[in-house]
Amino acid sequence: MKKITLLLVILAMMVIPVFAGGQQEAAAADGATEIALIIKATDSGFWQKVIEGGKAFDADNADVNVTVYGPASEADIEEAIGILENVVESGPDAIVIATNAGEGAVPAVENALSQGIPVITVDTKIPTDVTSHLATDNVLGGKLAAQAMVEFFEEYGIEKKGTVAIVAAVAGVDTIIERDGGFIDELKVLAPEVTILDPRYVDNDIAKSMTTAEDLITTYDDLIGIYADNNHTGDGVALAIEQAELQDEVMVVAFDDDEDEIIALQNGVIKTLIIQDQFNMGYSGCAYAMKALAGEDLPSFVDTGVKVTKKEDL
Amino acid sequence: MLKKLKQSQFPERNLVIILVLLIVVLSIASNRFLSYNNIMNLLRQTSIIGVIAVGMTFVIISAGIDLSVGSVLAFSSIIVAMLMKAGVPIPLSIIVALLAGTSLGVLMGILIHNGSVPAFIATLGGMTMVRGAVMLISGARKISGLPPEFKHFAVAKFLGIPGMVWVWFLVIIIGFVIAKYTIFGRNVYAIGSNEEAARLSGIKIGTNIYGIYAFCAFTSSIAGILMTTRLGNGVPTSGTGYELDVIAAVVVGGASLSGAVGSILGTVLGTIIIATIRNGGNLLGINPFILDILVGGLIVFAVLFDQLNKKNNR
Numbered sequence: 001m002k003k004i005t006l007l008l009v010i011l012a013m014m015v016i017p018v019f020a021g022g023q024q025e026a027a028a029a030d031g032a033t034e035i036a037l038i039i040k041a042t043d044s045g046f047w048q049k050v051i052e053g054g055k056a057f058d059a060d061n062a063d064v065n066v067t068v069y070g071p072a073s074e075a076d077i078e079e080a081i082g083i084l085e086n087v088v089e090s091g092p093d094a095i096v097i098a099t100n101a102g103e104g105a106v107p108a109v110e111n112a113l114s115q116g117i118p119v120i121t122v123d124t125k126i127p128t129d130v131t132s133h134l135a136t137d138n139v140l141g142g143k144l145a146a147q148a149m150v151e152f153f154e155e156y157g158i159e160k161k162g163t164v165a166i167v168a169a170v171a172g173v174d175t176i177i178e179r180d181g182g183f184i185d186e187l188k189v190l191a192p193e194v195t196i197l198d199p200r201y202v203d204n205d206i207a208k209s210m211t212t213a214e215d216l217i218t219t220y221d222d223l224i225g226i227y228a229d230n231n232h233t234g235d236g237v238a239l240a241i242e243q244a245e246l247q248d249e250v251m252v253v254a255f256d257d258d259e260d261e262i263i264a265l266q267n268g269v270i271k272t273l274i275i276q277d278q279f280n281m282g283y284s285g286c287a288y289a290m291k292a293l294a295g296e297d298l299p300s301f302v303d304t305g306v307k308v309t310k311k312e313d314l
Numbered sequence: 315m316l317k318k319l320k321q322s323q324f325p326e327r328n329l330v331i332i333l334v335l336l337i338v339v340l341s342i343a344s345n346r347f348l349s350y351n352n353i354m355n356l357l358r359q360t361s362i363i364g365v366i367a368v369g370m371t372f373v374i375i376s377a378g379i380d381l382s383v384g385s386v387l388a389f390s391s392i393i394v395a396m397l398m399k400a401g402v403p404i405p406l407s408i409i410v411a412l413l414a415g416t417s418l419g420v421l422m423g424i425l426i427h428n429g430s431v432p433a434f435i436a437t438l439g440g441m442t443m444v445r446g447a448v449m450l451i452s453g454a455r456k457i458s459g460l461p462p463e464f465k466h467f468a469v470a471k472f473l474g475i476p477g478m479v480w481v482w483f484l485v486i487i488i489g490f491v492i493a494k495y496t497i498f499g500r501n502v503y504a505i506g507s508n509e510e511a512a513r514l515s516g517i518k519i520g521t522n523i524y525g526i527y528a529f530c531a532f533t534s535s536i537a538g539i540l541m542t543t544r545l546g547n548g549v550p551t552s553g554t555g556y557e558l559d560v561i562a563a564v565v566v567g568g569a570s571l572s573g574a575v576g577s578i579l580g581t582v583l584g585t586i587i588i589a590t591i592r593n594g595g596n597l598l599g600i601n602p603f604i605l606d607i608l609v610g611g612l613i614v615f616a617v618l619f620d621q622l623n624k625k626n627n628r
Contacts, residue, residue: 042455043455043549045455048455072550072551073551073554211359212596214355215596218351218352218355218597219346219596259456259459
């Protein structure tokens with residue numbers, strides 16, 4: 001009995017400060033406009049830049065408080081939905097959200113909208129009408145990637161005949177489907193004799209995208225290009241190409257710009273990066289949330305733009 | 315009669331047959347399968363799971379389970395990366411990471427033996443807590459910018475075989491010797507067969523349980539270091555879901571979750587069989603979801619086949 005009491009006391013001592021801390025934070029934010037910024041994953045440099053954008057907006061506006069939420073990995077869709085539900089429950093003034101949950105996020109988002117909380121989606125659409133959507137034009141990004149790859153076929157004197165593979169982050173997500181679709185459509189036009197393989201999905205795992213790229217290299221002798229449609233796939237593919245020393249035979253074009261991708265671009269392993277403006281997504285996402293709260297009419301889609309970046313552009 | 319005798323003298327016979335069949339079929343279906351590059355890919359891709367599977371074999375033979383292996387992998391990966399980034403010499407960083415990871419195993423052993431917490435619960439809690447700790451200390455971000463000598467280990471070859479594969483071989487040999495020729499190894503089987511009987515016959519259960527979980531955590535920590543060299547980064551989400559892949563490899567290798575049955579050789583064969591199916595599927599461009607069905611079926615049939623055999627022998 002004594003032991004149990006002791007255990008309970010220890011447990012209470014561990015738990016109370018946690019709650020106390022939470023309350024303090026809430027009290028400090030009193031009076032300021034609360035914007036909840038929900039991102040897809042905390043483990044990736046891409047989303048860290050979205051967070052930086054949100055924090056910068058927070059710093060620029062004394063009466064705004066931006067709080068960041070998000071699961072550790074993009075594959076944690078279930079957890080992402082839970083986080084969203086909790087955020088809606090906590091009743092912020094506005095929500096800026098990027099999520100892979102798609103249909104799964106709709107009930108919570110509609111719940112927020114019905115309570116008069118504006119919801120701005122960034123990066124990825126969800127299948128319902130939200131206040132506004134800020135994102136990269138992913139179809140255009142995919143097309144630009146295909147154009148860049150073809151330029152490098154010409155620069156390296158590679159005949160536009162072999163096989164091109166796509167290493168795709170996750171299955172069934174609109175952003176990725178649009179990026180791959182844009183790439184495939186444009187490449188078919190620019191290099192009609194190239195065989196384009198179906199996308200290989202890797203659960204946004206760097207180790208898996210590396211393994212997949214290794215297997216592609218072994219399987220296809222006539223592999224002339226790999227398109228990696230986000231940062232983690234770009235990292236994995238770059239590792240595989242670097243280790244196989246195939247940077248002059250296999251042209252790699254990737255989306256995004258995390259630290260390792262930039263290094264790979266400098267080393268010539270990745271030929272071109274299609275860089276999105278994540279900072280802008282975070283910053284403008286919050287700015288649009290404020291506009292919505294001020295009662296302004298917002299466009300349903302805002303293109304945040306991409307930069308086609310080669311080694312010499314760094 | 316002869317058939318039965320052979321089966322009991324060499325329980326891994328069926329696994330060898332399956333593996334040989336797989337190799338024959340795949341080498342006919344794809345002329346790349348037996349190429350040097352593909353075999354090296356296969357071994358490299360298997361080695362990380364393979365190292366942990368050796369440790370897990372002891373746990374399962376003792377009628378326990380360890381769900382924390384993937385989190386311990388990430389823990390050692392983050393520790394070794396952070397230490398090296400802070401300028402600590404590579405060998406010292408590795409030793410500290412191995413010790414830190416192994417100590418987690420000891421803690422779980424204490425919980426299981428002294429606290430009488432079922433292994434499933436202790437390591438389930440451990441898995442979640444350790445992953446949380448990893449996210450916390452890494453800020454859920456990749457740790458990049460590691461020394462090139464360390465990253466070089468992933469590609470460095472000795473006698474034509476990658477360094478990380480040698481590490482796997484070494485762990486296999488150590489595991490094999492411990493299981494077959496040491497008192498600790500025999501104790502593990504005794505505990506798995508009947509813990510009470512083992513205790514009555516004078517075996518110190520506590521020390522052995524600590525040893526079992528410490529060794530499993532040790533192999534997971536080695537895997538974490540291998541993962542870090544392979545990815546060239548400390549990745550906090552790495553190893554997620556590995557516990558199930560590892561348990562699958564051990565079970566396909568003939569170990570029984572009710573304890574006392576299993577061998578290192580069986581585990582090695584189980585690991586290679588699963589990896590070969592995945593690798594072959596990639597080479598032949600088989601839909602990955604179909605591969606999941608195949609691997610899942612293999613796990614069930616391995617156990618089903620074993621049970622039928624036992625019934626027939628009765």
